Amino acid sequence: MADTAVFIQTVDSSGFPSGPPFLSRVLSGKIFRMNAAAFMQANAREYGDLVHYRAAGRDAFQFNHPELIQELLLRDAPYHHRGIVMQRAKFVLGEGLLTSEEPLHMRQRRLSQPAFHRDRISAYGDVIARFATQMTDKWKSGEVVDLHDEMLLLALRIVGKCLFDADVESDVHRIESAVDAFMGFLPLVFLPFSQLIERLPIGPMQRIRRARIELDRLIYGIIAERRREPGDRGDLLSMLLASVDTEENSGQMSDRQVRDECLTVLLAGHETTANGLSFALWLLAKHPEIQEQLHAECAAVMGDRPACAADYGRLPLAQMIFAETMRLYPPVWVTARTAAVSYEYRGFRISEGSLLLAPQIAVHRDPRFYKAPEIFDPQRFSDAGKAGRPRFAYFPFGAGSRQCIGEGLAWMEGALTLATIVRQWRLTLPKDSASDLAVSPMITLRPKHGLPLLIEKRT
Numbered sequence: 001m002a003d004t005a006v007f008i009q010t011v012d013s014s015g016f017p018s019g020p021p022f023l024s025r026v027l028s029g030k031i032f033r034m035n036a037a038a039f040m041q042a043n044a045r046e047y048g049d050l051v052h053y054r055a056a057g058r059d060a061f062q063f064n065h066p067e068l069i070q071e072l073l074l075r076d077a078p079y080h081h082r083g084i085v086m087q088r089a090k091f092v093l094g095e096g097l098l099t100s101e102e103p104l105h106m107r108q109r110r111l112s113q114p115a116f117h118r119d120r121i122s123a124y125g126d127v128i129a130r131f132a133t134q135m136t137d138k139w140k141s142g143e144v145v146d147l148h149d150e151m152l153l154l155a156l157r158i159v160g161k162c163l164f165d166a167d168v169e170s171d172v173h174r175i176e177s178a179v180d181a182f183m184g185f186l187p188l189v190f191l192p193f194s195q196l197i198e199r200l201p202i203g204p205m206q207r208i209r210r211a212r213i214e215l216d217r218l219i220y221g222i223i224a225e226r227r228r229e230p231g232d233r234g235d236l237l238s239m240l241l242a243s244v245d246t247e248e249n250s251g252q253m254s255d256r257q258v259r260d261e262c263l264t265v266l267l268a269g270h271e272t273t274a275n276g277l278s279f280a281l282w283l284l285a286k287h288p289e290i291q292e293q294l295h296a297e298c299a300a301v302m303g304d305r306p307a308c309a310a311d312y313g314r315l316p317l318a319q320m321i322f323a324e325t326m327r328l329y330p331p332v333w334v335t336a337r338t339a340a341v342s343y344e345y346r347g348f349r350i351s352e353g354s355l356l357l358a359p360q361i362a363v364h365r366d367p368r369f370y371k372a373p374e375i376f377d378p379q380r381f382s383d384a385g386k387a388g389r390p391r392f393a394y395f396p397f398g399a400g401s402r403q404c405i406g407e408g409l410a411w412m413e414g415a416l417t418l419a420t421i422v423r424q425w426r427l428t429l430p431k432d433s434a435s436d437l438a439v440s441p442m443i444t445l446r447p448k449h450g451l452p453l454l455i456e457k458r459t
């Protein structure tokens with residue numbers, strides 16, 4: 001049995017935990033722009049469970065052990081603000097759930113929560129299965145298809161329909177290019193004087209401003225349409241609008257706030273799920289034996305009919321495949337905070353403004369908690385496989401008061417979409433495909449060059 005006790009390396013001369021030298025390279029932004037995930041993985045391997053370095057002109061602390069992750073995301077949460085990427089993301093997202101601080105965040109979360117209740121998620125299950133079937137009905141056997149594009153489109157349609165009862169199909173390309181523009185913002189955040197750069201008329205900022213205008217037009221359009229035909233449709237937008245209507249005069253929630261929440265959920269709710277699904281399909285193409293096991297599960301549960309919400313609980317292998325995929329390729333690959341105050345932590349001083357980083361991408365591949373961590377093995381998420389593993393060795397949806405509000409929807413989407421595809425289709429890597437999947441760790445972890453796979457209809 002591996003030694004799983006917390007290991008913090010000897011303090012260096014400056015009174016911090018150990019960390020990588022050549023700080024100037026980190027400061028240059030190059031590491032964060034090109035290589036942040038690999039950098040954090042190397043830190044975890046080489047410097048132990050709490051690593052210190054300088055990044056973006058601040059002290060950065062990297063937390064690499066489940067016990068430390070729990071302390072960071074739960075116990076010490078009152079000492080923290082959002083990470084700097086989310087703080088700057090207000091430029092696009094405003095004060096939505098992802099970016100807002102307490103007490104606004106908690107109030108908005110309470111208002112939004114009913115739309116993500118278990119009973120609502122079951123109702124969304126049938127929408128997921130229907131849209132996934134519509135997608136595969138258009139596929140042609142023997143073609144190589146970029147399934148990342150397909151997953152983005154699917155996830156966007158699902159979130160649009162379930163949470164806004166809106167058909168976003170005609171706006172998909174506008175939304176995607178807005179997301180791309182937004183991702184291009186990430187490298188700028190880590191440059192010195194990044195707040196000044198935001199105000200400059202340079203290419204990436206111009207693109208983001210244009211994207212924001214496009215997104216505003218779309219969201220305010222959906223809101224206006226709903227105001228013309230008010231009523232409770234049981235979705236998130238109904239809940240937000242109802243609260244505007246009742247609280248308008250008390251000034252507690254404005255139209256702008258509804259826009260911020262809608263935009264946040266639209267962006268947070270589709271790119272992550274689409275990336276998770278894409279990684280799962282790639283892993284299934286790479287592991288035909290596991291793909292066949294999933295096909296057998298789907299055939300036993302669904303026979304010749306398409307999936308429906310009620311199948312979700314009967315597809316344990318589909319769920320385990322999605323779980324193991326997010327272990328290896330967590331769509332949110334690092335969870336970040338900044339210290340809102342200075343505080344003592346395990347004998348160290350964390351000063352106000354420090355960056356606090358919990359990298360899923362490193363902890364999920366820690367050999368102390370996952371034997372042969374590079375191997376894709378969905379059985380790690382069977383009851384027996386999970387037994388004895390610390391809760392915070394796996395946190396693809398974060399934890400604590402900021403834990404993903406859409407987690408239930410994402411699990412349902414993951415399992416039902418994989419089942420819909422694999423029941424009828426066989427996926428293989430096209431000839432001459434690289435044996436590794438190139439990934440791009442921006443705000444989310446995404447396949448770098450799309451996901452071209454050969455799809456063949458099963459007979």
Ligand code: HEM
Nearest residue numbers: 097098268269272273276331332396397398402404406410
């Ligand atoms: C596989 C898919 C998904 C993954 C891996 C994922 C991951 C995460 C993570 C790690 C966080 C916490 C961030 C932090 O602590 O700073 C988060 C927050 C959030 N997610 Fe997700 N997410 C997924 C799908 C969704 C979906 C489907 C929705 C909505 C439809 C959604 C909406 C949100 C929102 C609104 C927040 C902010 C919650 C808050 O701060 O109260 N996510 N997500």
